[in-house]
Amino acid sequence: MSPVRLGEVLPDAELIHDRATLEQAIQRLADEIRGDYEGDMPPLFLTVMHGGMPFASQLAFALGERGLDLEFDYLHATRYRGNTSGARLAWLHRPATSLRGRRVLLADDILDEGHTLLAIKRWCEDEGAADVRTAVLAVKIHDRCVEGIEAEYVGVEVPDRYVFGYGMDFQEQGRNLPAIYALKA
Template sequence: MSTTAAKSNDLAAALANSDLLIDRATLEQAIRDMAAPIRADYGDDDVPVYLTIMHGGLPFAAQLAMEVGALGLDLEFDYLHATRYRGATSGGELTWKHRPATPLQGRRVLLADDILDEGHTLAAIRAWCLEQGASDVRIAALAVKVHDRCVPGLHADYVGVEVPDRYVFGYGMDYHEQGRNLPAIYALKE
C-alpha cells in the first residue's frame, strides 16, 4: 500500500471515529460575525499588516480577509510559518520556517490563525512581532479551545467559535498533517 493510501485510510478512520462539532455554515457565519469588530478597531487610514499563520490559518485567514474587505478595511498581506509540532500531536521548541518580509516597525499587526489552544506558538509569534517594533498585535482565531492551560496573559482578540478540550481537526487544523481542507471542525471521540 502506498503512503498516500495509508494516510487516506488514517483520515477516513479518524473521521469515522469523530464527532462533527461545527459545520461549514456555522463556521462561515462566525467568520462573517468577526469582521465587524475587526473593522471597528481599525480606522480608514489604518492598514494593518495581516499575517496569516501557516499552514493552519490559511483557510480561515482567506475568508476573514474577504469579509473585512467587504466592510472597507484594506489589509497588507504577508505570512509566517512557525511551528512547535512538526507533524506531532504535542509541541516542542519553536521552529521558524518563514518570517514575514513586511517591516513591522510602527505598524499594527493582525495575526490570523486556525486555533488558540495553549498558546505557546502564538505567544512567541506575538513577542517576535513586538520585538520587530509592531505598535500593536492582535489575534484573530477561528477557534479557541476551552480549558485553563493557556499561556497567562494571552487571548484571542477576535474569536469565531469555542471548541471543547479534545483533539480537533478540519478547517485548517490537521489530523497528522491531513484533513486541513475539511469544511467543518471534527473532534475525535473520547
C-alpha cells in the first residue's frame, strides 16, 4: 500500500488554530517566560527536533524582542520515527552544551502523552541542570498523560485527535503548515 500524501487529507482536515491565533499564543508565552527568567543568566534554550523547530524559532524571536537573551542548542529524541504511535525512545542527537548548573528551557511542538518529554526532562536533570522547564505550542486534551510531566508554558490546547502542522507532522509531511489541523473524527 502506498503512503497517503498530505494533499489527500488536508482538504478534509479541520482547521483547529490558524496562524494568527498561534502567533498571539507565542507572544503571550514570551511574556510569561521573560517574567520567569528576567535578571538571570541566559537560559539554555533547547529545541526538541524536528517538531519543535518552527515553534522554537518563533518563540526565540519573541523572547529576543522582549530583551531576554538565550543560549541555543538542540536535541533530537523520538519515539515515532514517522509512525503514528510511539515505541522506545531513540536519541539521535544530544546537546553539545553542558547542562550542569544551568536553567534549561525545552521548546517542543506538543505535549501529548508525555513519554518523550518526560524522558528528555529526566535526562536534563541527570546531566545536572539546575532547573528544567518546558514550553510547548500545544497540549492535547485527554487523561492519558504520564505522571511527572506537564508543560509550564502552553500556547494552545488541541483536541484528542491526530493533529498536524506548525511542526507536527502527518506521515513526515506538513510540518511547515502555518496552522494546526486535525484529521476528521
